[in-house]
Amino acid sequence: MRNEFEFPAPAEIWSSMELTLENRQSLDQWKLSCLNVIEIIAGKKSVFYETFTVGYVDYIEVKFGEAMTHHLSVLRALREELQMGFLFGVEMLVSKDILDTITEEARTLLQARYKDAAAIYCRVIIETSLKKLCDKNKITYRKKEKLSSISEKLRKKGYLNLAEWRQIQAWVDIGNSAAHGRFSDYTEDDAKNMLSGIENFLKTKMK
Secondary structure, rough: OOOOOOOOOOOOHHHHHHHHHHHHHHHHHHHHHHHHHHHHHHOOOOOHHHOOOOOOOOOHHHHHHHHHHHHHHHHHHHHHHHHHOOOOOOOOOOHHHHHHHHHHHHHHHHHHHOOHHHHHHHHHHHHHHHHHHHHOOOOOOOOOOOOHHHHHHHHHHOOHHHHHHHHHHHHHHHHHHHHHHOOOHHHHHHHHHHHHHHHHHEEEEEO
C-alpha cells in the first residue's frame, strides 16, 4: 500500500471532462466542501483559502483543466503543512463553540456521503479534545507530539481507561488515513461510527 496520496493528473482526468450541468453541480459541491475544510483548518484569511478561491466563480470550460490544477496545488500545499504539523498548535480550536461547529460540519458532510472530509474534521476534533484534556489536567506535551503519545500520557495518568485509549487509537488511525489520502483504509460506516463515538467522548470527558 502506498503511503503517499497522488492527486489525479488534470491532463488525464480533468481536461477531458465535459462540463454538463450535472457534473458542474458536483464540482461546485466538491469545491464548497474543500473551502469548508480549508476554513476550519487554516482560517478564512489564510493564504490557502484566499488562493483556492482565485478563479473559483467564473472560469470557463476551456480553462477547466488549468483551474483544477490550481485547486489541487493548493490542497497539496495544505496537506504538506498538515503533515509537518505547522497548522495544529496548542492555541488552535480551544473554544467549545468551535468544536461544536466542526462536529456539526462533520455530521453534514457524512449526510452528504463525503466520508473523507468528515474523517479529517473528526481528526481535528479528537486532536483538540485530547490537548484540551491535557491542559485541563496539567499534562504537558510537545507542540508536534503525536496523538498516540498524547493519548498514552492521558491513559497513564488515569484520565483514559484502556478501552477508551484503544478506541482513540483506532480513531487516530482513521483520521491519519484520511489526512494522508489513504481513503480505502476505512469505510463510510467507519467514519460514521467515529463521529458518533467522538460525540459521546466529548459529552463524558469535555464537560
